[in-house]
Amino acid sequence: MTERSSRLTGFATLSRSERLDALKDWLPEGTDASGILGNTGVLSGDLVDRMVENAIGVMPVPLGIATNMVVDGEDVLIPMATEESSVIAAVCNAAKRCRATGGFRTSYAGSLTIAQVQILDVADPHRARLEILRRFEEMRDLCNQVDPMLVELGGGLRDVEVRLLDGRHGRMVVVHLIVDTRDAMGANAVNTMAERIAPVLADWTGGRSLLRILSNLADRRLTRAEAVWPADEIGGAAVVDTMLEAAEFAVIDPYRAATHNKGIMNGVSAVVLATGNDTRAIEAGAHAYAAQSGQYGPLTRWEKTADGGLAGSIELPLSLGIVGGATRIHPVAQLALGIMRAESAGRLSRLVAAVGLAQNFGAVRALATDGIQKGHMALHAQNIAIAAGAEGDEISRIADAMKARGEINASMAARLLAELRT
Structure with missing residues (x-):
């Protein structure tokens, strides 16, 4: 057998068919890679090559529709992309059971995104903090020059925070640029702003700039959803009480909370993926937010209503966009946004939060009754x-x-x- 090497010189410059030929020694015997990967579906081969490096094909994921959803008084269909059975069915079932009480009500904190600039070797960090805050107007002008179109759309630098953090080598100054990215997720805009302003901040403070990048803990973009399920839609008062006991487990135990939140993200990530948004950013932000108290906990809360029903709520950071990146160029993502009539980042975030709450209801009810496997x-x-x-x-x-x-x-x-x- 010929020894194989992962050092594939010039692989990036090959066509996709040539790359598949170069992989022949790595494929199981009898595998027709061209037949499996040759069809890129709705994505043109040229687009696939431009979206990722060393492209060899696409990995299709089933796309389904969550039905029965009523969000803020409006009936809506929500596309979800997932490979896992029962995820979409759980959302449909949960949504049907709370239609009588008006479905899901949501709120959205806004589209503020944080970029961080790390400044090291500052001799007088407290004075440096005041100097940075004093020069906010200059910072705003410099940052807003990065993306004039964003400013025209009503976005741009809104505020600045300066944090002093103690590290192994002394105190560092961390500057937060708080940017309104409007209907974009905003990573490219805020990262460019951070890189533009970093040497200026270093000059003002007499320090040395290092990291300049957004934070995925998007706690300025919190989205909330709530709903009430009547007891008779759930299975009676006993099921309500059992679900509350099951939900409490996630509040007091991080081992349970991790799986509790994973179930929530089954629904959240499915909508995020269907719309071409960044699933990893959303998941990182959600889990970081769940740990802000010092102990990892659930993203949802469950209570009994005065008339014996079950009230659920969710709060999580959602840094989503409807313009830019894969969302703009992927035809399925555009279709998904059209189906759910998500005409703004805020609207999309509200729908995603509602799906996350519905998903959690379905999982907790299943666990508290028949078990998840049935x-x-x-x-x-x-x-x-x-x-x-x-x-x-x-x-x-x-x-x-x-x-x-x-x-x-x-x-x-x-x-x-x-x-x-x-």
Whole structure:
């Protein structure tokens, strides 16, 4: 066997078909990479090459629609991109159960994004802090020159914060540029502003600038959603009480809170991905926000209403955009925004928060009643049948047979398929 090397000289300059040829020694025997990766779907091959480096194809993810959603008094359909069974079904079910009480009500704090500039080796950091704050007007002029179009749209530098942090090598000065990025996520704009202003700040303070980049803890872009589920829509008073006990577990234990919030992000990230936004930024910000008290905790809160119903609320930072980046150039992202009529970053953020709350309701209710696997595995049964080799109408027949037996696993799928074919 020829020894393989990951040092593929000139790989970046090859065409996509040439890159696939260069990968032949790395592919399992008999794999037709061109057949699998040659079709880039709605994305042109040229666009794929321009979106990422060393492109060889695309990784399609199923796109579904969350139905039954009422957000701020308006019926809305919400596209969700996810590979996980039961995620979209949970949102649809949760939304249906709170329609009688008006669905989801939301609020949005605004589109302020933070960029950080780190200044080191400052002899007198307290004086430096005052000097920076005193020269805010100069900073605003310098930063706003970076993106005149943003300023024309009503955005730009809004405020400055200066924090003094103690590190291993002394006290550092950290400057926060607080920028209104309007309907953009804003990373490129605020990063450019930070890089433009960093040497100026170093000169004013007599220090040395180092990092200049946005923060994904977007706590100036908080979005909130709330809803009430009547007890009879949930399964009665006993289920309400059980769900409250289950939710309390996440409040007092970070091990549970991590999984609790992962369930929330199943819904949040699915909408973020469907609209071409940055899932990693949203997830990082959400989890950082969940830990701000010093102990990692849940992003949602659950209470019993005066009439015995269940009230849920969510608060999380959402740095989303409807312009720029992949959102602007990806045709599916544009279609998804059109379906949900997300005509502003604020509107999109409100819808995402509502989905996150609906997702959490579905997960907590399932855990507090039948367990998460009953519904999840029933929906996942067809995937297991496909993995076992089922094709065409065999897939549904094998899936139904597994569900009827109450045994949904790979070995049962293989056994049933063998029986069916003989």
